[in-house]
Amino acid sequence: MLKSKTFVKKTRSGGVLKIVREHYLRDDIWCGSEVCVECGDGAPVLLRDPRIESDLCTYPHYLLPDTNVVLHQIDILEDPLIRNVIILQTVLQEVRHRSAPVYKRIKDAIHDKEKHFYTFTNEHHRETFIEREQGESANDRNDRAIRVAAKWYTDHLSKAPNVGELKVVLLTNDRANKEKAEQSGLLAYRCEEYIKSLIGNPELVDRLALASDDQVRSALLFPEHLPLSRIQVGIKSGTFLQGTFRASRDNYLEATVFIHGDGEDSTEVLLQGLQNLNRAVHQDLVAIELFPKERWVAPSSVVLQDDRPNDEDAEEEDAEKKSTVSDTSVLKPTGRVVGIIKRNWRPFCGMLNQSQIKEATRHLFTPADRRIPRIRIETRQASTLVGQRIIVAIDGWPRNSRYPNGHFVRNLGGAGDKDTETEVLLLEHDVPHQPFSQAVLSFLPKMPWGITEEDLKVRTDLRHLCVCSVDPPGCTDIDDALHCRDLENGNLEVGVHIADVSHFIRPGNALDQEAANRGTTVYLCGKRIDMVPELLSSNLCSLRSNVERLAFSCIWEMNHNAEILNTRFCKSIINSKASLTYAEAQMRIDDAGMNDDITTSLRGLNKLAKILKAQRIEKGALTLSSPEVRFHMDSETHDPIDLQTKELKETNSMVEEFMLLANISVAQKIYDEFSESVKSRIGFVHKHFWWFWSYFISLSLYHYSFQGPTLTVEDQHTFHIFDKVKVTISLDASNIQHQKIRMALVEPVVHDSVRNTFI
Incomplete structure (x- = not known):
């Protein structure tokens, strides 16, 4: 049975468009x-x-x-x-x-x-x-x-x-x-x-999500939020501005909203006081009204945390606000929230503050993120949940409530417990860490797995080379290895070998989608969140010693001054001769009595790495120091007994230099291979290139208060290192202020600036 619906729609250009939609009805849909x-x-x-x-x-x-x-x-x-x-x-x-x-x-x-x-x-x-x-x-x-x-x-x-x-x-x-x-x-x-x-x-x-408590408390503490229709009109007329609400970590009565105007006319608007914050929560998309200049104020210089034991009135909070100290010499544009365009609520981790009233069922919850306000929940498990890390979700924030209403979701465990605190970190930073689903695991290769005759035909056999890996102690996901050897013409052959994960993960399947969602492997103290299942990360795609593995190799011919004479790339088969730690590799280099093939290779790599680093620094490379701190724990009590800063050795820098050099060579190869395609505006996607553009656009759109772009590939079936694809950049449609900004189907173009970016 066919039904049709016809209606007329006004277009953005002012025209009229007639739309006819067909709706099919069936009588064979089963009830289940x-x-x-x-x-x-x-x-x-x-x-x-x-x-x-x-x-x-x-x-x-x-x-x-x-x-x-x-x-x-x-x-x-x-x-x-x-x-x-x-x-x-x-x-x-x-x-x-x-x-x-x-x-x-x-x-x-x-x-x-x-x-x-x-x-x-x-x-x-x-x-x-x-x-x-x-x-x-x-x-x-x-x-x-x-x-x-x-x-x-x-x-x-x-x-x-x-x-x-x-x-x-x-x-x-x-x-x-x-x-x-x-x-x-x-x-x-x-x-x-x-x-x-x-x-x-x-x-x-x-x-259970809490209902509005209008009958419990009738006093209105906050102004009413304007409806979206009025907000749209106000933004278009310039009466209101929109931006992302960013609460202060140091003062719960203060927040900022970044407004991007035309050209360089950007404004950061300061919000002070509970009524001016008007029930906005960190990362909400809000509409604000700018005060006249005579009402502008300066940011507070006082650290103020919301640690009141009771649910108190906004008037008392305003009195406390007046007692804070501001630097009146630096006034900033000031305003107030008039409406919420889009909420960005999520489940929050934190701890329960039990009510001082015996047998009470209403309690306040303090989130781990200081930018989130305390949340009122109802629970009969308060005595059990005190001292526990729990998850709470916000249900709403009525005008007559000092705090938003929420409900208990689940208990994570005791505060201070290492596993519990690790779970809090992962949840608060939105790190996917759930076990891999059966749909994902179904795409793993069947064991036992081995290299086939077909692999030997299409790949370069490098198993005879003295390849070794250098990684932190205890590393099982070894994704890169190196080699260096003398050539008959007096030059050196240097190779970087990267585990070929693409052999096991095909584009578009559940395993590929899950890896894309996770994005990277996350390393925590004593725990690792894998991007791909352990069978791949720690076994088949780990370049362990004395086993044959598939790799993607970048091999250079260099002179002794680290000048590249020739570069080639190939899919390869390698057999690593040693899996070393940074300390073990350094000991081999420093021990004059060791002259085996592995040690000789390491010394050659280290010598070249020093030259490469000096050349990079001379060209103006930026060096960022990020020292790694480790706690030494008591074996019985598991209490920290010592604090030690990780010592960086020459071998750390050695591995880093050749990874950078491999990236530079890949970027150069891509540019050279696709120079004609670039001229005809045919784009391409590579993992690092895609990441660069996504990151660059995200930074750019931060000033427009967008939630960030979504990049999608037009043809998901073509996603290899040299595949040509088209990319769509989608922006959050809730940005009412910038409705005229549109980014349609684009084809990324590589030019000289991109080459420099990789370098």
């Missing part, structure tokens, strides 16, 4: 339940007997949440206890439009086979699709669509044989929607009353 015999296609997702202990719903039942429940109670839905849930297409589309992070989380839950979440495409089912009625809002139409789908499920499942007491329960926090559902004969409950009815799971109640 094991009890149904009428829908015969596909594997069932919803179990036949979905039991969950509840004193409200004592019968087996499927849950069908509305949009607001998914948006605000996603932490509840992610709990392992909540299973057999029907997610309607209407709900999924609304969630996608309103919150990308929640949309991703609900999609992850749907893909988790243990959760038994089923997506029902009600918008394409003949019996559940509804038209929007005249005068009906989009929200009311969607609520009606949810009720219609719930009614269809109830009637549809009742026809199944041996259905027993199986029912469908609609979860909604909308009073009107609940009343209309009950009038239609549906089972409908508020999310809170359903969760509180679950027997033996009181901890789930703490994860």
